[in-house]
Amino acid sequence: MSKFDHIRPFYDTEVNKAILGIVDDPMMKAIMNFTFPEMEDNEWKKQLSRTHSIRDFQINFIYPAIRMVLKKSSEGLSYSGFDKLDQHTAYLFISNHRDIILDTSLLNYTLYNNGQMMTSSAIGDNLVKKPFLMALSRLTRNFIVQRGLPARELLESSKLMSAYIQELLMHENRSVWIAQREGRTKDGNDATHKGVLKMISMARGEQSEMDYFKQLNIVPVSISYEYDPTDMLKMPELMAKSREEVYVKEKNEDFITLLNGIIGQKKRIHIHVDTALDQEIDLIVKSADSPNKQFQALCDVIDDKIIANYKLWPTNYIAHDLLNNSDQFAVEYSADEKEAFEKRLENGVDTKDDVAVKNFLAMYANPVTNQEALKVKE
Incomplete structure (x- = not known):
């Protein structure tokens, strides 16, 4: 028994047994149905049951899942x-x-x-x-x-x-x-x-x-x-x-x-x-x-x-300008991008609470502030 056993990943010799232990879990079904929406449950279960290494599990199941996450919830x-x-x-x-x-x-x-x-x-x-x-x-x-x-x-x-x-x-x-x-x-x-x-x-x-x-x-x-x-x-x-x-x-x-x-x-x-x-x-x-x-x-x-x-995005520059009541970085974003960000702020934060607004904006603005400070430091 290794001293690392209670913290380490599975060995490849343990992978198949571990998969068989969770293949019928509702959360596995949710992940697989999300990842392979056209595939019947018995098909992905069959493929999982033949998996015997971490690399195969990552490449054949987790990699497609992340690709689907990117497709559904990002713009690249x-x-x-x-x-x-x-x-x-x-x-x-x-x-x-x-x-x-x-x-x-x-x-x-x-x-x-x-x-x-x-x-x-x-x-x-x-x-x-x-x-x-x-x-x-x-x-x-x-x-x-x-x-x-x-x-x-x-x-x-x-x-x-x-x-x-x-x-x-x-x-x-x-x-x-x-x-x-x-x-x-x-x-x-x-x-x-x-x-x-x-x-x-x-x-x-x-x-x-x-x-x-x-x-x-x-x-x-x-x-x-x-x-x-x-x-x-x-x-x-x-x-x-x-x-x-x-x-x-x-x-x-x-x-x-x-x-x-x-x-x-x-x-x-x-x-x-x-x-x-x-x-x-x-x-x-x-x-x-x-x-x-x-x-x-x-x-x-x-x-x-x-x-x-x-990588600084328009959201970072918009938040920095809103936080500082300026248009210092206005060239970095469009009016539509600013409107979309302000809508997100209004939907999620009580805009009458100045402290809440400041905290939300700082979350996005601080990477700009820190990059600017680094330029001065250099």
Whole structure:
């Protein structure tokens, strides 16, 4: 029995049994009927029952499902930077995080389209409490991040996850996706949490942190949605934060957000992958004289790359101008685009509540603000 058994994806030898365990689940029927609307249930069940590897499950069932999601809920996916990746190299993709399922699914969809290795991805156990979702996540090469543990157990869990990431990258030559912070960015400010990097570095042994990070081939990823399908669902937490209140999630909130993220309208989507941060890490070692400063410098580099490569859409510019009562970026959008965005705002937010309006607009405007600040910094 492996020490990773309670967090790892299924082995290929376990895949068929796991599929047979969920093939009759109503949620599987919903997914397959959505993905293959012309196919009889017994046909996709027969095909599933013959599936014996994660790769086959991803390519034959999940890939078409994501393609259908894009067709039904977006106006297309564009991407950049993938031509600079080496198909034989394992990368640690550190990404901004907007949507629970789609961020990593769309990255893998794009990697596969470009002949690249798909990732093993970190997913919080709060998202896979239902047995069906746990099985599905393990069938799509996700590994489980344990949340809400007491301090001592959290430390042990972090060490285990660090060791598993090392195992994937260095021994299995498998790329890994992890979000730059715990939980999705709600306010549009994409920032890397130092704790994520500290967790990753726990398995380094006698190596220095920066030497270890260089070995991991860290690649920052920027993903942006023209419309955030969960923007309205983020409002209660943003409002609580603005009132300095503790936000308590509703029952099934994560599951509802998950579903809305998948089926909600996103319009255009863009993913950019950068190059591995080898030179940047060398510069950090030369310029920062303590491990703590080096960690912070690496966080800053990742943030700058994600912000700089974030694709800004008309919605971002419209929100920035509305928030600042200006027309600074009016050339970036049309009157129709502005009207559609204002309608979305009116339908989802009490426009008499200035704080609510400000929070909603900031969610879309902050990527513009951050990119402008980066230009000044440079």
